[in-house]
Amino acid sequence: MTSAEEASRPFAGLSDVSIPDIPVEGDISLPVASSARDDEFSTLDEPVKETILRDLRAVANKFVHVLYPKRSSVLLRDWDLWGPLLLCVTLALLLQGGAADSNDQGGPQFAEVFVIIWFGSIIITLNSKLLGGTLSFFQSLCVLGYCIMPLTVAMVVCRIVLYTASGKVSFAVRLVVVTASFGWSTFASTAFLADSQPSNRRGLVVYPVFLFYFVIGWMILTFSP
């Protein structure tokens, strides 16, 4: 480093000459810092059970935040992708079951649900970045993944309803459940995402989110074992 400083000394005056009025600034933003917390205690010598339980508690805590979407930054500060992975795999497995029963036809495949959820999230995230959002890539993925939870719950309810009832009553119940959970998902994700956007462009960011959850909700509604 000293040599670098020595070398840049002859150019110290030069930089003022060649670029007089250009502010040296970038576009990199750190929305919420989380570094100070980590070096307070060491997790090297604690039992594995404790580590796993702590992580599970963190995931469960975030589930609660999605179910009761008040404007807090917990979901944004400590982002993780375990919850989204769990929800995504559960949803894909539940949607897959019907396809295996009925001659491997008609139902969505496991891989397809997986790909729709992850690529859809990535496209929405890129879109919000391009529109000028300040959220980081993985924070946005985390929020979108956790907000699938109402739809996963709706899927579980739908399977139970499909086992017990059939016909128009079953469809009506499923329609109500899926519509409610779709609205819930959209509302929760926009509550988290909207703050990071310029206020005049919220509609543009919300539209792909709406479309994303709509397609997933529609897949759940049209699912039949």
Added chain:
Amino acid sequence: GNMSAGSRNTEPWGGFDDNLIQGGSSAVIDMENMDDTSGSSFEDVGEMHQRMKEEEEVSAEAAAAEDDGADDGEFLGMKGLKGQLGRQVADEVWQAGKRQASKAFNLYANIDILRPYFDVEPSQVRSRLMESMIPVRMISFPQKVAGELYGPLMLVFTLVAILLHGMKTSGTVIREGTLMGTAIGTCFGYWLGVSSFIYFLAYLVNAQITMLQMLSLLGYGLFGHCVVLLVTYNIHFHLLFYAMWLLIGGLSTLRMVAVLLSRTVGQTPRLLLCGMLALLHMSFLLYLHFSYHQILEGLLDSLEGHNMAPIQRVVRDVPEVTLNATVCGLSNMEYAQLHAISAS
């Protein structure tokens, strides 16, 4: 661009320590910037590019300065082996860090390059959606086309969702993965393929339109398709579809044709370009509504029927031989009888 600028700058910097030379090289870069931005048709895009170029310039200067520092360090390191080793390690660490940083910078730069095309307000998108249905009869002067990709991309994704819905409700029994892939492939393929094709034609006949404008124009043209398909996939009524096809599809096609007409000179080029675009756009809507799921169903039927056909044929073949003989005999007899009747 970033790396090449850096390497270009290091040579004069390594050779001379003169302030005048430095000023000269940066002036050259400024000239390049001006050349780059003068070609752009959008002011804000130009500004963005210029700002980014300037940032790159700053980082390139810093990198060059550091490179210089490394050289000096090696020269000084001749005095002691220890110092040289330390400097070499530091140099390698610096190189690795620089590579990482430039990679991260490139990622951000790529997002920044695309950002101007997504620089819209909701009211602008709304008005552009409305305008995509209103053909303007102004052919003497080139009409404005906004180069923007947010609306077109969202319309294509909407069309994918509508197509999926249509396939599902039309009773298309096919693997869902193929449905999804087909829907995405069709919509993006049409948008990108037809845009490039028309752009190529426009290039051949010397029409004044850029690829970005073509993408935006055709993308907003898909709004009519979305509306028509959303209605007619839910209300199965052929007359309604034909009316909407002519009215809404026709309006959005007319709008694109009018824009292309205003940007082309000469009768034959106009006829070629606009005829091709109108034909493709109108027939794409017909294709999506009618033959899309039917073709898929047909494919599936042929696949399904494949394993059933040989069994049936084996069963049918045995009686057919004897049956054929009797039928032949019967028909021969009938033919003879007919002949006799007609003769008499």
